[in-house]
Amino acid sequence: MESATTDHHKQLQYCTTRLPYRQGRELKAVKVYTVASESRYLLIFGVPKINLQGNLKTKLQCFGKLQSCACITPEMAAKMELEAFTDVFAVQFERLEVARRAKRQLDAKQFYGGTLHISYAPERETLQELREKLMKRSQEVAHRTRRNRTDQTDSTPAKKRMK
Amino acid sequence: MFSSHRHLKRRTPDQGIDRREYIGHLVDEYYTTTNVEALEQVTANLANFAYDPINWPHLHEAEAFDVFIASLKVQNQNLQLHGIAAICNICLDKAAAELIREHLSIISGLFVRTDHPVIVLHSLALFYQLLNAGQVDKELLLTPPLLKGVQEWRQKSHDQRIVKLSSLQQVQVVKRFTQNDLEQFAQFTGDHNYIHTLDLPVEERRVHGALLNAVVAGIMGTKLPGPGTVVLEQSFKFLKPCRIETDTVVTVRLLQSRKISTAEYDCRQNDEIVFAGNAKLLTRIT
Numbered sequence: 309m310e311s312a313t314t315d316h317h318k319q320l321q322y323c324t325t326r327l328p329y330r331q332g333r334e335l336k337a338v339k340v341y342t343v344a345s346e347s348r349y350l351l352i353f354g355v356p357k358i359n360l361q362g363n364l365k366t367k368l369q370c371f372g373k374l375q376s377c378a379c380i381t382p383e384m385a386a387k388m389e390l391e392a393f394t395d396v397f398a399v400q401f402e403r404l405e406v407a408r409r410a411k412r413q414l415d416a417k418q419f420y421g422g423t424l425h426i427s428y429a430p431e432r433e434t435l436q437e438l439r440e441k442l443m444k445r446s447q448e449v450a451h452r453t454r455r456n457r458t459d460q461t462d463s464t465p466a467k468k469r470m471k
Numbered sequence: 472m473f474s475s476h477r478h479l480k481r482r483t484p485d486q487g488i489d490r491r492e493y494i495g496h497l498v499d500e501y502y503t504t505t506n507v508e509a510l511e512q513v514t515a516n517l518a519n520f521a522y523d524p525i526n527w528p529h530l531h532e533a534e535a536f537d538v539f540i541a542s543l544k545v546q547n548q549n550l551q552l553h554g555i556a557a558i559c560n561i562c563l564d565k566a567a568a569e570l571i572r573e574h575l576s577i578i579s580g581l582f583v584r585t586d587h588p589v590i591v592l593h594s595l596a597l598f599y600q601l602l603n604a605g606q607v608d609k610e611l612l613l614t615p616p617l618l619k620g621v622q623e624w625r626q627k628s629h630d631q632r633i634v635k636l637s638s639l640q641q642v643q644v645v646k647r648f649t650q651n652d653l654e655q656f657a658q659f660t661g662d663h664n665y666i667h668t669l670d671l672p673v674e675e676r677r678v679h680g681a682l683l684n685a686v687v688a689g690i691m692g693t694k695l696p697g698p699g700t701v702v703l704e705q706s707f708k709f710l711k712p713c714r715i716e717t718d719t720v721v722t723v724r725l726l727q728s729r730k731i732s733t734a735e736y737d738c739r740q741n742d743e744i745v746f747a748g749n750a751k752l753l754t755r756i757t
Binding site for chain 2: 313315316323325326327329330338339340341342343344345408412430431432433434435436438439442443445446448449452453455456459460
């Protein structure tokens with residue numbers, strides 16, 4: 309029944325064997341996400357150990373309101389193998405969409421000589437935050453469903469583009 | 472991530488296929504390929520598409536739900552994982568919810584027998600969403616084996632994501648106190664205070680406060696958090712007298728789930744709170 313509780317933070321390999329019709333422009337790993345996977349809390353691995361907390365904070369604040377950004381290298385080093393000479397930061401955004409965007413744009417990108425690896429950290433949420441996250445998911449779904457319906461009736465339907 | 476129709480139009484190259492066709496191709500590939508890696512890739516792709524409601528009509532048209540259910544039945548844990556994640560993502564769709572109800576036994580069967588923590592994670596998220604949206608009958612979903620499974624994962628897992636998700640659902644029990652209950656309790660504890668006895672007319676008689684607390688403690692020690700729980704600290708208030716021969720709804724809800732958890736609870740009669748409080752509980756002895 310047991311698994312290392314940091315398994316979901318390990319970086320997976322990119323998938324290189326996709327059939328051409330479904331190989332996107334970027335390489336991605338084979339991974340599934342649900343509301344249980346995502347979170348306003350992120351862990352950022354691979355930050356070079358040269359006092360970059362300030363720089364990282366500034367970079368993250370460009371995406372939206374940052375609630376906290378703390379170095380947790382000692383805590384994580386006990387639980388999993390970390391890249392040498394790098395720090396791990398635990399980050400909390402005020403909104404989930406902001407965390408999503410930051411993860412998407414910064415994951416696997418260069419940062420002062422290191423390559424960042426970012427993963428969601430839902431284990432850091434409180435029970436109340438988890439309840440709210442699930443509630444927000446159902447609100448977003450309802451909102452999106454309505455939006456998609458009105459978008460469709462306003463514009464001409466998408467046509468098949470094969471020539 | 473979510474897309475809009477405009478965004479999808481923009482992203483599709485001129486020579487490319489649109490989202491609807493793409494999903495159709497993925498489902499076709501699932502049924503025609505023999506390559507295990509390809510199966511895992513397309514099911515993951517479909518599961519992630521299921522996150523965005525814009526894809527739901529296409530997924531239904533391509534009958535992707537059958538792919539998800541089929542994935543739950545195979546031995547490959549990755550395929551099971553992708554299948555359950557897909558169902559978790561699509562469960563808020565009314566048409567999907569109907570299909571989920573039809574195949575509920577397969578879905579809960581996987582949860583009960585699996586040892587894969589991430590499958591458990593997405594299953595719990597699925598169950599919680601279904602119950603909250605009122606999409607599934609509580610009695611049909613929360614069978615004894617399922618509840619036992621949830622309790623075991625909550626108590627034994629070190630993965631906080633699972634511990635939290637399995638602590639979300641509150642436990643409610645309906646109790647009806649009789650005069651006989653009060654007399655037995657008085658006999659056992661020595662609390663012969665006349666406010667609990669036949670000396671008072673029924674409308675003025677009240678249930679022993681300690682008895683209410685004991686019922687709450689019973690729930691905490693058997694259902695939420697469950698056996699092994701030790702109460703460390705409690706604070707409670709008696710807001711209104713609790714009457715006999717009236718349905719009393721006792722609710723226990725976890726606020727924090729750790730080595731020392733916190734819970735809150737209340738007793739209601741006729742939708743009014745008669746007793747409420749919170750407690751600090753020791754839940755992990757290992």
